Amino acid sequence: MTTQIASPETSASVVAGPAPHPRRPFGRWFRETGWRHVVGIVMLVFAGFPLVYVLSASLNPGGTLLSTNGLFSKISLDNYVRLFQDPIRPYGAWFLNTIFIGVLASVFSVFLCALAAYAFSRMRFRGRRAGLMTLLLVQMFPQLLAIVAIFLLMSAIADIFPALGLNSQIGLILVYLGGALGANTFLMYGFFNTIPASIDEAAKIDGAGHARIFFTIILRLVAPILAVVGLLSFIGITGDFLIASTVLVSPEKQTLAVGLYQYVSTDAKNYAVFAAGAVLAAILPMILFLSLQKYIVGGLTAGSVK
Amino acid sequence: MSAQDRAGHRRHRRAAAYAEAAAAGWKVWVVKILALGIVDAMALFAVFSLATSGQWTAAVLISIGVLAINAVYLIPGLLPAKYLTPGLVFLLIFQIFVVVYSGYIAFTNYGSGHNSTKDDAVNALLLQSQTRVADSPTFPVKILEKDGQFYLLTEDPDSQEPELGGADQPLQSVPGINSSGAPGYTTLDFQGVLANQDKIASLAVPLDSDVNKGYLKTTDGSNAYLFTSTLKWDPQADTMTDSKTGMVYSDTGHGAFTAKDGTQLLPGWQVWVGGENFVRAFSDQSIRGPFFAVLVWTFVFAFLSVATTFVLGLFLAIVFNDPKMRSRKYYRVIMILPYAFPAFLSALVWAGLFNTDFGFINQTILGGASIPWLTDPWLAKAAILIVNLWLGFPYMFLVTTGALQSLPDDVVEAARVDGASVWQTFRLIKFPLLLVAVAPLLIASFAFNFNNFGLIFLLTGGGPQIPGASINVGSTDLLISMVYKVAFVGSERDYGLASAFSIIIFVLVAVISFIGFRQTKVLEDLN
Numbered sequence A: 001m002t003t004q005i006a007s008p009e010t011s012a013s014v015v016a017g018p019a020p021h022p023r024r025p026f027g028r029w030f031r032e033t034g035w036r037h038v039v040g041i042v043m044l045v046f047a048g049f050p051l052v053y054v055l056s057a058s059l060n061p062g063g064t065l066l067s068t069n070g071l072f073s074k075i076s077l078d079n080y081v082r083l084f085q086d087p088i089r090p091y092g093a094w095f096l097n098t099i100f101i102g103v104l105a106s107v108f109s110v111f112l113c114a115l116a117a118y119a120f121s122r123m124r125f126r127g128r129r130a131g132l133m134t135l136l137l138v139q140m141f142p143q144l145l146a147i148v149a150i151f152l153l154m155s156a157i158a159d160i161f162p163a164l165g166l167n168s169q170i171g172l173i174l175v176y177l178g179g180a181l182g183a184n185t186f187l188m189y190g191f192f193n194t195i196p197a198s199i200d201e202a203a204k205i206d207g208a209g210h211a212r213i214f215f216t217i218i219l220r221l222v223a224p225i226l227a228v229v230g231l232l233s234f235i236g237i238t239g240d241f242l243i244a245s246t247v248l249v250s251p252e253k254q255t256l257a258v259g260l261y262q263y264v265s266t267d268a269k270n271y272a273v274f275a276a277g278a279v280l281a282a283i284l285p286m287i288l289f290l291s292l293q294k295y296i297v298g299g300l301t302a303g304s305v306k
Numbered sequence B: 001m002s003a004q005d006r007a008g009h010r011r012h013r014r015a016a017a018y019a020e021a022a023a024a025g026w027k028v029w030v031v032k033i034l035a036l037g038i039v040d041a042m043a044l045f046a047v048f049s050l051a052t053s054g055q056w057t058a059a060v061l062i063s064i065g066v067l068a069i070n071a072v073y074l075i076p077g078l079l080p081a082k083y084l085t086p087g088l089v090f091l092l093i094f095q096i097f098v099v100v101y102s103g104y105i106a107f108t109n110y111g112s113g114h115n116s117t118k119d120d121a122v123n124a125l126l127l128q129s130q131t132r133v134a135d136s137p138t139f140p141v142k143i144l145e146k147d148g149q150f151y152l153l154t155e156d157p158d159s160q161e162p163e164l165g166g167a168d169q170p171l172q173s174v175p176g177i178n179s180s181g182a183p184g185y186t187t188l189d190f191q192g193v194l195a196n197q198d199k200i201a202s203l204a205v206p207l208d209s210d211v212n213k214g215y216l217k218t219t220d221g222s223n224a225y226l227f228t229s230t231l232k233w234d235p236q237a238d239t240m241t242d243s244k245t246g247m248v249y250s251d252t253g254h255g256a257f258t259a260k261d262g263t264q265l266l267p268g269w270q271v272w273v274g275g276e277n278f279v280r281a282f283s284d285q286s287i288r289g290p291f292f293a294v295l296v297w298t299f300v301f302a303f304l305s306v307a308t309t310f311v312l313g314l315f316l317a318i319v320f321n322d323p324k325m326r327s328r329k330y331y332r333v334i335m336i337l338p339y340a341f342p343a344f345l346s347a348l349v350w351a352g353l354f355n356t357d358f359g360f361i362n363q364t365i366l367g368g369a370s371i372p373w374l375t376d377p378w379l380a381k382a383a384i385l386i387v388n389l390w391l392g393f394p395y396m397f398l399v400t401t402g403a404l405q406s407l408p409d410d411v412v413e414a415a416r417v418d419g420a421s422v423w424q425t426f427r428l429i430k431f432p433l434l435l436v437a438v439a440p441l442l443i444a445s446f447a448f449n450f451n452n453f454g455l456i457f458l459l460t461g462g463g464p465q466i467p468g469a470s471i472n473v474g475s476t477d478l479l480i481s482m483v484y485k486v487a488f489v490g491s492e493r494d495y496g497l498a499s500a501f502s503i504i505i506f507v508l509v510a511v512i513s514f515i516g517f518r519q520t521k522v523l524e525d526l527n
Helices: A002-006 A008-016 A026-058 A078-083 A091-122 A128-138 A143-160 A169-194 A197-205 A210-221 A223-238 A242-247 A256-266 A271-291 A293-302 B003-023 B025-052 B056-074 B079-105 B118-128 B190-195 B197-201 B276-283 B285-319 B328-335 B343-353 B360-365 B377-405 B409-417 B422-450 B453-459 B479-488 B495-520
Strands: B130-132 B142-146 B149-155 B162-166 B169-172 B215-218 B223-229 B231-234 B239-242 B248-251
Touching: A026 A271, A026 B285, A026 B328, A026 B343, A026 B377, A078 A271, A091 A128, A091 A169, A091 A210, A091 A223, A091 A256, A091 A271, A091 B079, A128 A169, A128 B079, A143 A169, A143 A242, A143 B025, A143 B079, A143 B479, A143 B495, A169 A223, A169 A242, A169 B079, A197 A210, A210 A223, A223 A271, A223 A293, A242 A256, A242 B453, A242 B479, A256 A271, A256 B343, A256 B453, A271 A293, A271 B343, B025 B056, B056 B079, B079 B495, B118 B130, B118 B223, B118 B231, B130 B215, B142 B190, B149 B169, B149 B215, B190 B197, B197 B215, B223 B231, B276 B285, B276 B495, B285 B377, B285 B422, B285 B479, B328 B377, B343 B360, B343 B377, B343 B453, B377 B422, B377 B453, B409 B422, B422 B495, B453 B479, B479 B495
Parallel strands: none
Antiparallel strands: B130 B223, B142 B149, B149 B162, B162 B169, B215 B223, B231 B239, B239 B248
16 A cells, blocks of 8 residues: 555556647646646645745744734744743743653654564464454553543652652653553554564574564664654654643643643734744654655554555 | 473473573673663662552552562563563553553542542641630740751740650650750751741641640741641541531541531542542533533544545545646645644644634634634534644545555446446445545544544633533533543642543443444454
């Protein structure tokens, strides 16, 4: 499925052949193809206008929600400067926190999942099938359902280990790791299975132990998948509002999702500054997403479509 | 397999395990010992802290867990466990345990006003209702400090002996005490008193282990007076009596001292209330009404989210699946931008766009209209579906495009040869095949939107508030955002009721996924 999505143009053109069309009369052209452009333009406007609006608002100096309505009427980088000068709303800290939490949590989460997927894919043991089935079921129950208990558990942990409990970024990462196995193991298990077992066998005969096989052979072979799963969990984790807002209390420890929400919920006067913050926050994920788009969509669908 | 074979097999496996362990080399062992050492040290500390505060269940659970981890990594063999344990530990604590814990909290009255033990509640009540005794003698005091806690040193009014007490420690004599200090305690000078004025002013030292005798409090750090509570605590009868009004408050088993007329003294304490939270959710009219409204909307929202995004995505996939059309690549890139833009930001941006007075939609597109997009119950629902359509159609577009292009050509060809029209081919051949391919994704999308907290909370905050509801819940709230608001938003925090709602969502999700799995037979394919 990945390949079809990756290159719809090529596969489609193979079907149609490279036949050059003789020029059609306008009416026929419109009936056959032209109306598709009309739909396309309508969708471009629908898909694009909120994004154009944010970009325009972010460049509008001193913009409130009302004054940002004239698209690109004034242009300056004023808001981007102000964004980093507000001591009550430390955008710079939020940005770094988000990267820190997102990177650590997704790297560890990928590692934990790879360990588990390796065990499920390459070893035969009692309870293996039950374990896989449990993981499949756990997938249906996202962590956020137990948010109240997570909050209370974190405040209990804070009594013993303040560095790991409520209002701790490490604590938040630990909570995210709790959701890791349920979310990604199954996807990875599928990919591990596609690597022929004969490779392991050969390495084993050459005297490699299980750890060596895992770290130097299997992990290398599935590296592209690890990257995709890591990126997906990075996007998921950095976009999380619920758990982050529950665990992180003080402003300088919060993430972009929690911090930017306060910009919008507390006052509409600073809308342009928020827009600048949103543009900066969106650039990295959008570049990552668009450049890896074909792998991501392939990864998303491969988990369910056989 | 004979018994002998089996024994031989087992021996063989054990030998292999030892060989494996021996081959691992010393580096692996160093890492292993270090990691286990850190885990063990932290666990030991946690167990000690828990044991000293009397939380034995938690202490025992942690001990068992850590022993199991040590066993897994120190015993040769058990290879699958070595690979699974790191992930399982987190899964067990932060996903499985928290669910069980939610189940427990759902049966308690945990929440604001009910968040500690009965002893704490009694102390808090007595402290908060203190007044100075009119003819109180003057107690000359000195302020002592130890480990950041403050203590009062004074003379016993009867025996003239020096005594010392703190917030949790009634006045008593300690070894080596004299009228100017005590060993192990620092006597604060005037500067020290000034520096800690607030903490000293809030210090109340019980005169006796019987708290009804009153407390010593000082404002200037040199003279203290006797304060007694207007409430009298009777441990035998388990009642609180207000000495001014004569009202008797007794423990009725609901976690607070309650008078005959139903007035409660708060703070109360945490108690097991049985199914009371569930009974409230299903029978209290001011909770049941909003709860059912939210329940219905959650299903409607999840269903419509999938339906609208799928229909638009499929339509676009068909429209752009024409090889004769030019510049499809550019349309595609722009159309998936909403999917690439972080979803939490999208919700916040749209909240601005939909703003009634200043938003772009009312002001610019609709030329100065004042349509209450986010504050009218129905319009807010429509707004949410529009935003979700914007967020979700690119995904469905990508997925259905892929599925359309991977449909077998021969079937479609055969239909055309048989004389089926384009529409018939689509409706009877392509669409059913497509649906089979994307059904699991549609189910996953339904499950995701069922708990799409971010969109709702960041766009409308769940509002507008449902009139007549006694809990903090609005007409666009999903079950999950209702849980969050009941537990964390506003001054009335009700963890018990919120957890009861969580458990209800849990049961619903379990039923839905049971049906889903039965339909798609995913579990049977597992090998």
